[in-house]
Amino acid sequence: MTIPYLKMDGIAKSFPGVQALKNVTFEASQGEILALVGANGAGKSTLMNVLGGNIEPNSGKIYINGKEVRISSPSDAAANGIAFVHQEMAMLPTMSIADTMYISSFPYKHGLIDYKTIYQRCRVVLKRLGCNFDPRERIRNISPGDQQMVEIGRALLHDPQIIIFDEPTSSLTSREKEHLFEVIRTLKQEGSVIIYISHFLDEVFSLCDRVMVLRNGETAGGGLVSEYTNRDIVKMMIGEKEIDTYYERSEHRAGEEIMRVKGIYRSGVINDISFSLRKGEVVGLWGQLGSGRTEVARALVGLDPIDGGTISIKMGDQMMPVKQSETKKYIGMITENRREEGLLLPMSVCNNMSLANLTNLTKKKPFSSVIDSKLENSETDKYVKRMDIKISSQAQRVETLSGGNQQKVIIGRWLQKNPPIYIMDEPTRGLDVGAKADIRRIISDLAEQGAGILVISSEIEEIMSVSDRYLVMKRGSIVAEFGSNASKEDLVATATGAASKKE
């Protein structure tokens, strides 16, 4: 067998507290498309950032064409013929296509930028991508799909031999996606090494030649795509032995319907989302990053606008449609970024916890616009005890608390207000194991007391340990619903699109 064009040997990288990559070895040859798949946090991005020069590994070697190379910066990577098409496009809306492609380094002639050469070169490169843009067109006038082509065009400017695509289809329509696949196949035929990172197994099967699966920073397997079925790959992604294990969790008794969402949509973000939530029930909203799960949560509480659909909430004994701007009266929302969107970091625990409930903490008439601080303190104290928040005093500043305690402060804020419905987006992100368990227990308690809870999490174990029912999202739509007996495999397979193909 000939030497592979690219070989990454024994790559390891640890971040504080996490071993992101453990001894990963990886090969790719010219003229093939290699899929790199894995669950959230499996190490795909870290591995490719090592190759792209954005991250330096702790150990391991990289060989290109049999020779060892050192890649310690993005420019080293470029010098070695490696180009990275990032998931997040770096577009300059007010500038021209040519400017956007050349911005970091323009060729000069007679002391001025040589636009004649630039335009020519842009046309050639874009033509290779099957695009006939005028390089003088402004970025904001072209569609996201075309912007993606510009992004790829920028990567191709320096004739790379190795091209990494990181989730390139996440903002594309299906036709734009087909076009992109054509382009990638052409690049492959021209002899490039293509590495394709994707959440979507259906894309892997329609596009890629070989697949490599990462799990928890290690190689979990790989080989020719044609030798695998979807289920095989899903199994490698989540681990063979875990596949049928169930998670210990408390069953909740679901009561009457408390919220009904019917056909809400926002053009291009979420489509036709319908579901209902019952009292005392925990529903897991599961999907890959970018599947629209957070956007649904934000739409439900009016943080993002919706273009249509209705949200009804039980009032008395009737389901009443509620205006989007009013829903936050009934829903306690715990956002995914507690530091940016949830907490007022420099303020005290007490102030943070009473924030959503101030209207009920005022003095008696005629001073009803003045906060009764005694009442505020006693209310706060109740919930600090109930959730076992570790603080030195109520005046302690929230920014000095640990992540778990911060999260409890946010939850405590809503407990004070006691809404019938909760939405929790990544409630345990970044917390240690103990704090995670605490939060899960709080979720269970809330459900037992009759709240309806929608939980979003990237960690499948977590969502399986609290949910009574699952809604699976993919590309902005709910694609499946499972009862409590769903397996991990079911969830991963539907969210990655593997289940849509026959075995």
Place this chain on the structure above:
Amino acid sequence: MTKKQHNFSLRDFLFTYGFLLVLLLVIVYFSVTAPSFFSMNAAMSILHTAAPLLIIASGLAFVIMTKRIDISVGSIAYLSAAIGALMISRMGLPIPLAVVSMLVLSCLMGVLNGFFVVILNVNPMIATFGTQLAFRGIGLLLTNSMVVSLPRSIRFLGNKKVGPIYIDILFSLFILLIMMLIHSRTQFGRQVVAIGNDISIAEKLGIKEKRISFFAYVVCGLMAGIGAIIMSLQVGSVTPTSGTSYEFTAIAMLVIGGVSLYGGEGTILPGVLIGGITLAVIETGLNYIGASVYVYSFVRGGVIFVSMFADSLKTQVKPKVKIMEDEPTTVSNAQ
């Protein structure tokens, strides 16, 4: 692919050419109300008035394109003019040396602004408001709040004409031309615009954001210094109020000319030139129809407000939308 691209949009047209339209309307209005207005003489005096401000505005444009601001330009102009005038009339230094010192000094003032805003990360408005007060303070101290006259030997330059055209008009057009080339044909100019689009994206693309933004303040200071030369030559002296409120006039010129305060947008030629002329036409026109001096401020305020409102509307044109495969409109387009 999408229909929008090919449709003519009145909105886009107005946003792109609106400032030309405004200029035309203003000229027509004054030509009708004051018949003597539409003349070569009036045109020359308009450009003559606008000349120093055009130069200052062209430097300020670079800062504003990075989505920052510099409201100290008027004071930079005053301080460097005051020091230049003192060097010539009190210390008797040779004129070329005085001019070079003025320019170096204005650069240094730009460096100071850049240091506060870009390196120390002070809010641009506050930082340059501070230097605005400080620079003028230093100038008043040095001149004892007195008028410093320029010697007769150079004073004539301020009103010298080549044919029918004042030479300072030619000079400022020349500066604008150079600034246009820097803006549109150098890496510095392009990266300034990229930073104004989005600082974090610019950094991700490998642009040395701090260095470029810092340099934009230096360019801005230098232009205020060059503008100061013309400003003082036109008057023949430097008064304690020289350059007062120039920053707002310059900002108004820029905004009318299509340089967005939200960054990343606008041109030096024709943008800044048209904006500058429009504002000058309005003021000269008011003069021609014999309006009260107090109306000037009112009208200028109104013009600034309207142009900034238009600017803010412009940035609200398109919300960022992700497009997904099952989007209904895309499906119907595909069929």
